[in-house]
Amino acid sequence: MLYFDNSATSYPKPKSVMDAVSESFLYYGANPGRSGHSLAMKTAEKVFECRENAGKLFGISEPENIVFTKNCTEALNAVIMSIGEKGGHFIISDLEHNSVLRPLYELKNRGIISFSVAETFEGDFEKTVKSYENLMRSDTKMIVATGASNVFGTKLPVSMLGKTAHEHGALFLLDGAQTAGSEKIDMEGENIDFLCVPGHKGLLGPMGTGLLLTKRPELMEPQIFGGTGNFSLLPKQPKELPEMMESGTLNVPGICGLSAGIDKVLSEGEENIGKREAELACYIWDELDKMGGIKLFSSRPEYRTHAPVISFVIGDFSGEETARILSENNIAARGGFHCSALAHFKANTEKRGTCRISVGTMNSFDEAVKLIKIIASIIKNNNCLQNNS
Amino acid sequence: MIKDYYFLLSSITSAVKGEKILEKNGYRAHVFKDSSINPYGCGYIIKARGNRENMEEILKNGGVRINEIREA
Numbered sequence: 001m002l003y004f005d006n007s008a009t010s011y012p013k014p015k016s017v018m019d020a021v022s023e024s025f026l027y028y029g030a031n032p033g034r035s036g037h038s039l040a041m042k043t044a045e046k047v048f049e050c051r052e053n054a055g056k057l058f059g060i061s062e063p064e065n066i067v068f069t070k071n072c073t074e075a076l077n078a079v080i081m082s083i084g085e086k087g088g089h090f091i092i093s094d095l096e097h098n099s100v101l102r103p104l105y106e107l108k109n110r111g112i113i114s115f116s117v118a119e120t121f122e123g124d125f126e127k128t129v130k131s132y133e134n135l136m137r138s139d140t141k142m143i144v145a146t147g148a149s150n151v152f153g154t155k156l157p158v159s160m161l162g163k164t165a166h167e168h169g170a171l172f173l174l175d176g177a178q179t180a181g182s183e184k185i186d187m188e189g190e191n192i193d194f195l196c197v198p199g200h201k202g203l204l205g206p207m208g209t210g211l212l213l214t215k216r217p218e219l220m221e222p223q224i225f226g227g228t229g230n231f232s233l234l235p236k237q238p239k240e241l242p243e244m245m246e247s248g249t250l251n252v253p254g255i256c257g258l259s260a261g262i263d264k265v266l267s268e269g270e271e272n273i274g275k276r277e278a279e280l281a282c283y284i285w286d287e288l289d290k291m292g293g294i295k296l297f298s299s300r301p302e303y304r305t306h307a308p309v310i311s312f313v314i315g316d317f318s319g320e321e322t323a324r325i326l327s328e329n330n331i332a333a334r335g336g337f338h339c340s341a342l343a344h345f346k347a348n349t350e351k352r353g354t355c356r357i358s359v360g361t362m363n364s365f366d367e368a369v370k371l372i373k374i375i376a377s378i379i380k381n382n383n384c385l386q387n388n389s
Numbered sequence: 390m391i392k393d394y395y396f397l398l399s400s401i402t403s404a405v406k407g408e409k410i411l412e413k414n415g416y417r418a419h420v421f422k423d424s425s426i427n428p429y430g431c432g433y434i435i436k437a438r439g440n441r442e443n444m445e446e447i448l449k450n451g452g453v454r455i456n457e458i459r460e461a
């Protein structure tokens with residue numbers, strides 16, 4: 001199979017990640033932060049090592065302000081609910097994933113908050129920032145922005161938005177789902193108060209892992225209550241991060257794998273990874289652009305302005321049908337609406353959807369060449385272009 | 390005065406963090422759990438040998454919240 005669905009989750013995982021998960025069952029099999037025996041202590045140190053690794057990658061020096069979640073969505077919900085439950089106004093972009101839109105929509109429906117959607121302008125960072133600025137109000141609490149659209153790859157001006165938020169006394173939450181591991185993210189330098197990332201995409205860890213990193217721990221509120229291993233005799237949830245946000249047993253095998261994934265990203269360098277992915281994506285985009293019978297919805301995915309994501313359809317097929325045809329030809333890509341209503345309404349693709357090819361660090365140039373050959377042969381074969389669903 | 394001290398913390402993360410900071414600064418430190426010594430929730434304790442004031446300052450500068458320090 002040719003796997004080009006890395007925006008959903010990266011595959012295959014590096015061998016070091018698979019080994020780390022496997023070894024966790026042998027060497028880190030006890031519950032960290034609960035017991036005091038040597039295996040539990042060794043596991044706790046391993047878990048801490050992952051926090052330190054994440055801190056190194058994202059420029060945060062307090063490992064205790066790094067919370068393990070089960071994915072990026074859970075992390076985003078935790079921040080939005082913590083900040084949003086006290087009311088106020090939020091600004092998001094017109095490219096946000098449902099994991100940002102839906103919690104805000106829920107809070108709005110409960111009558112707690114209001115939010116505005118800022119128009120973004122592909123490649124024109126200043127115009128995009130201006131668009132956010134025009135929506136700022138005296139009660140604006142937080143700007144939320146994705147690092148890059150998961151549908152069209154469009155990158156947003158993260159540092160400029162962080163600066164804008166702080167200049168207006170607002171907080172800045174970055175959804176790093178599509179950029180963590182392939183772009184330098186510096187929480188300190190880019191005025192990022194909250195960073196939410198999946199562990200299983202660009203960080204190359206197992207599914208079921210995610211991270212919430214914050215420079216404003218005092219603003220967090222627990223979303224799940226229960227055992228944390230501390231203050232066990234008190235009914236009140238302890239306020240101390242990270243335990244406050246990590247009730248219940250941690251996903252230690254996942255965390256061990258995630259730590260190995262972050263190690264790989266640190267050793268290769270996120271910008272090197274991102275630029276290599278962009279080269280492959282640009283090659284694929286150029287070849288698709290030359291082919292007849294392809295409708296491209298995303299721009300050439302150059303590193304500065306785009307994540308390595310290509311949205312397209314074959315002929316008159318829908319995104320879902322295009323993905324099905326690719327699947328029948330042993331290519332893994334994602335069709336449909338990608339959990340991103342806002343992005344599809346913006347691009348007028350809300351009826352047809354798109355098929356998304358997303359390049360990852362494990363993809364090779366040979367795979368990209370094979371992908372293009374297969375798509376070219378699908379297009380040449382008129383029979384395949386008949387919708388037989 | 391050089392002695393063995395117990396640093397009583399309120400979470401495993403603080404305990405491991407503190408242990409690493411002390412070790413980086415040349416102290417011998419290790420974490421263990423004993424709720425009868427540490428009543429502050431988690432029961433985790435850093436045992437370290439050295440000058441109390443110096444170690445306390447190093448831990449505080451590193452952002453480790455200490456609930457209590459006792460002679461071991």
